[in-house]
Each structure stands twice: as C-alpha cells, then as structure tokens.
Amino acid sequence: MSLLDGHVVVVGLGFGDEGKGAVVDALCAARPTTAVVRFNGGAQAAHNVVVDGRHHTFSQFGAGTFAGVPTHLSRFVLVEPFALAAEARRLEGVGVRNPLSLLSVDGRALLTTPFHIHANRAREEARGVDRHGSCGKGIGETVWYSLLPGAVPGQVVENQEVIGTPGEAPTVADCARPSVLRRKLDALARFYAPLATPSHSVDELVALYRDFAGAVRITARDETGRLADAGRLVFEGAQGVLLDQHHGFHPHTTWSTTTPHNARALLGARPHAVLGVTRTYLTRHGAGPLPSESAAVLARFPEVHNETGEFQGAWRAGHLDEALLDYAIAACDGVDALAVTHLDATGLRVVSGGDTVDLPDPLAWFRARKPVAVAGYGPDRAGYRVGEARSTIYA
Numbered sequence: 306m307s308l309l310d311g312h313v314v315v316v317g318l319g320f321g322d323e324g325k326g327a328v329v330d331a332l333c334a335a336r337p338t339t340a341v342v343r344f345n346g347g348a349q350a351a352h353n354v355v356v357d358g359r360h361h362t363f364s365q366f367g368a369g370t371f372a373g374v375p376t377h378l379s380r381f382v383l384v385e386p387f388a389l390a391a392e393a394r395r396l397e398g399v400g401v402r403n404p405l406s407l408l409s410v411d412g413r414a415l416l417t418t419p420f421h422i423h424a425n426r427a428r429e430e431a432r433g434v435d436r437h438g439s440c441g442k443g444i445g446e447t448v449w450y451s452l453l454p455g456a457v458p459g460q461v462v463e464n465q466e467v468i469g470t471p472g473e474a475p476t477v478a479d480c481a482r483p484s485v486l487r488r489k490l491d492a493l494a495r496f497y498a499p500l501a502t503p504s505h506s507v508d509e510l511v512a513l514y515r516d517f518a519g520a521v522r523i524t525a526r527d528e529t530g531r532l533a534d535a536g537r538l539v540f541e542g543a544q545g546v547l548l549d550q551h552h553g554f555h556p557h558t559t560w561s562t563t564t565p566h567n568a569r570a571l572l573g574a575r576p577h578a579v580l581g582v583t584r585t586y587l588t589r590h591g592a593g594p595l596p597s598e599s600a601a602v603l604a605r606f607p608e609v610h611n612e613t614g615e616f617q618g619a620w621r622a623g624h625l626d627e628a629l630l631d632y633a634i635a636a637c638d639g640v641d642a643l644a645v646t647h648l649d650a651t652g653l654r655v656v657s658g659g660d661t662v663d664l665p666d667p668l669a670w671f672r673a674r675k676p677v678a679v680a681g682y683g684p685d686r687a688g689y690r691v692g693e694a695r696s697t698i699y700a
Contacts, residue, residue: 308642308678309691310336312538312577314344314568316640317545318633320589323582324646326352326368328679329541331689332580333369339536340375341367342529344567346543346559347383347417349442355685359399365389366408367541370401371686374539378410379529381567383447384477385417386517409522411529412478418510420493421446423501428465445560450474450493464556469496478525480518487511529571540568540577546633557593564637580678581640583630584647585667587623597623597656606650609684625655625664634675644679645671649688 313332317323329341329352343350343365352363356371365388367376378384389408396404421443428446452462453471460467472492479486490507505513532538542563547553549563565579586602589595603622634640645668653664664670671677682688 308578308676309580310537312533312540312572312575314540314542314565314572314577314579315644316542316563316565316579316581316637318547318581318583318630318637318640318643319545319587320547320593320595321543321545322351322588322590323545323584324644324681324684325542325582326354326363327646327681327684327686327689328580328582328644329368329539330354330356330371330686331679331681331691332539333372333374334686335691336537338369338372338374338539340377340532340538341369342377342379342532342538342540342568342571343367343382344379344540344542344571345381345561345563347442347444347447347561348385348388349444349559350543352541352543353684355683360684361396361399364392366392366396366404367539369539369541370396370404370407373407375407375409377524377528377532378408378414379567379571380411380413381562381571382411382414383417383444384410384414385422385442386480386514387419388442390517390520405520409524409528410477412476412523412525414477415447415451416475416477416479416514417443417447418475418490418493419503419505420490420497420501421450423503424497427501447474448560450496468499471496477518477523480514481523483511483515486514530573533572533575538572540565540571542568546636547629549636552632552636554594557591566638578641579637579639580642580644581634581637581675582644582646583671584625585645585650585653585664586625586647587629589621589623591619595621595623596629597626597661599623605652606647624661625653625667627655627657630674640675642676642678643671643674644681645677646681647683648680649682 315325315329317325348364350364352368354368393404425443425446451474456467458467473489475489544559544563546563548559550558550560654661655664678692680690
C-alpha cells in the first residue's frame with residue numbers, strides 16, 4: 306500500500322506559504338478522498354491553488370474543493386462566517402457550484418467575530434515598530450478571549466491585561482441558538498468597548514449568524530471519526546511549524562497548534578501518514594526572525610499571489626535553512642515523507658553547519674533526508690507529481 310493511500314496529515318515545515326494548498330489539491334486529485342479536514346487556524350490561511358486556469362486562495366474552505374472534495378472544519382478551527390460567505394462567493398465566481406453544500410462545521414469550533422477582529426487590529430497598530438506580524442484576522446484575540454472565563458479586570462492572561470469582565474466564548478453551535486448567542490455577544494461588546502467598536506450591532510450579528518447556521522451543516526460529536534471510518538481523509542494544516550504557538554519564536558507566532566498534534570487527536574488511534582511541506586528556499590510573511598534572509602533570493606523569486614499585507618507586513622525570502630528544517634520535523638515528532646515545492650527555482654543555496662553552500666540538486670538533497678512523496682513547481686496542479694512511496698504504516 307502506498308504511503309498516501311490512507312489518511313494523510315499535511316503540515317508546513319516553514320513559516321507558512323510552503324505550498325500546502327497545492328499539495329492538498331494534488332493529493333485529492335490523485336486519490337479518492339472523503340473529505341479535507343482543517344485542523345487549526347482560521348480565516349488567516351491563504352493557500353493558493355491553480356487548476357485549468359482557475360485560481361483561488363483557499364482560506365477556510367479546504368484546498369481539495371477544485372477536486373470536488375468536501376471540507377470539514379474541525380473543533381480546532383476558528384470560524385469567521387463573514388469571511389466564509391465571501392469566500393463562497395469567490396468560489397462560485399470560478400465555477401464551484403453551491404460551495405456551502407460542500408462544507409460541514411463542528412459546532413464546538415470557536416466563532417471569530419468583528420469584536421475580535423477590531424481588537425486584534427487595534428492591538429497590532431498600537432505596537433508600532435514592535436508589531437508581531439499579525440494577519441489582522443482576529444485569530445489570537447479569539448483564542449485569548451476563550452481563555453478568560455473566571456478572569457477579573459486587571460489580571461494578566463497570556464501577557465495581555467484583561468480589560469473588562471469576560472463572558473463565555475461564542476461557538477459555531479451558538480449561531481443556531483439566538484438567545485445564547487445574544488448573551489455571549491452582549492458580553493463581548495461590553496468587554497471590548499474600551500478597545501474597539503465594530504460597525505455591526507449585536508442584533509445584526511445575531512440575525513446574520515442565524516442565517517449562517519441555516520446555510521451550513523453544523524455537526525456534533527465525532528464527525529471526523531465518522532468521516533475517517535468512511536474513507537480516506539486529507540488533513541490540511543494552516544501556517545507553518547515555525548509559527549507554532551508552542552514551538553515558534555515568540556512573540557512572532559500564531560495562536561494555533563500548527564504541528565500534526567490536533568490532527569492526531571482527531572484521528573485517535575487510526576493509522577495515518579504525516580507529510581511535511583517545504584519550499585526549496587525559505588520565506589516569511591511579516592515580522593519575526595528569518596536567519597537566512599537574502600535580498601537576492603527575494604529578487605530572484607517574485608511571488609504572484611503573495612504581497613505586503615496591511616497588518617501582516619512585507620513578503621520576505623531567504624536560503625533554505627537545514628537547522629530550521631530539522632527543528633520543524635522534530636517539533637512534529639517526525640514526518641513520514643516530504644512534499645517539496647518550487648523545484649523550478651534555480652541557483653539555490655542552503656545554510657548548513659554555519660556555512661551557506663550551493664544546492665545544485667535540491668530533490669536529491671531532500672531525498673537523502675526523507676522520502677519525497679510529492680514534488681511540484683508552484684500553485685498549479687499541472688506542475689505536481691504524487692509519488693508511490695511504500696508505507697510501513699499500513700503494512
């Protein structure tokens with residue numbers, strides 16, 4: 306049995322933007338797949354896929370959508386309904402019929418609201434030159450608020466001062482329970498009033514979220530387990546291991562577990578393969594360390610789908626870094642194989658043992674470390690090859 310015939314967990318081994326979306330799309334196009342399961346992050350994901358001239362930047366929908374594969378947003382995902390509706394409209398614009406019919410959402414998933422988003426942006430702007438590199442999507446604020454029940458004003462939780470009296474964090478299931486949702490949103494509005502006031506009133510949000518609940522399938526109990534027992538799943542990670550909340554370089558991290566551990570929790574004891582995605586060079590979007598940063602690399606490899614973000618900051622690039630790659634693999638408790646993207650890049654170098662040396666055959670270099678199960682050249686499915694690496698997991 307091939308390594309990729311069973312459940313596959315896709316994780317990025319860099320600072321994000323490794324090519325996870327294109328890899329997930331290639332995996333879904335190559336094998337029958339029951340669903341793509343998102344297991345971390347939220348609306349800040351930006352996974353570019355190109356198929357037959359159609360391009361989409363996948364955010365909350367899984368990158369298997371062009372291959373007709375449904376998406377399940379697990380309990381570990383932060384769900385932002387406004388962004389999700391906008392993404393559904395963009396997918397319709399590139400030929401995906403009724404995208405929301407391809408979506409299911411765990412009712413326990415936290416809800417990212419305009420209160421979280423506005424507060425996130427206010428904090429990031431106040432940091433000035435000491436910005437963390439936030440995407441401005443309310444991700445960290447959503448997680449932080451969920452940690453506050455029982456906290457009192459003035460208390461410091463995760464290095465941020467509690468500015469009011471918090472309530473319970475709203476979840477996706479609350480969207481179908483207007484009275485519960487209104488109580489939680491009222492508490493949110495009072496809590497964040499000193500920091501930010503969005504344009505939508507609580508009443509407007511309750512009505513809009515109720516419409517959202519009617520448009521998607523909200524699940525209870527172990528939907529991922531049910532899907533896993535029905536067929537092959539591809540788990541699509543967001544961001545990269547070097548941004549992980551436990552293993553990244555603070556404060557320039559995401560409030561999310563970007564390693565495979567959430568996916569493993571969802572799968573229980575079911576066999577699976579972990580596929581680590583890496584470019585042939587290193588990139589980073591926004592503030593934070595990039596030890597091998599090189600203006601020459603940035604100039605040689607321009608990005609079509611990545612640019613400077615209002616809150617996230619500038620797109621950056623550098624040489625492949627052996628120590629960081631090894632660190633990311635170790636943070637995952639190992640990977641079973643690699644997916645190597647941007648193999649069309651030439652004149653590459655790698656930082657190894659303190660020296661920067663030429664990398665004339667990147668594929669051979671990666672293969673000397675781990676099996677390469679997927680190889681590709683960019684966001685276009687036509688540039689990807691899914692291999693037949695043999696598995697010891699399913700032996």
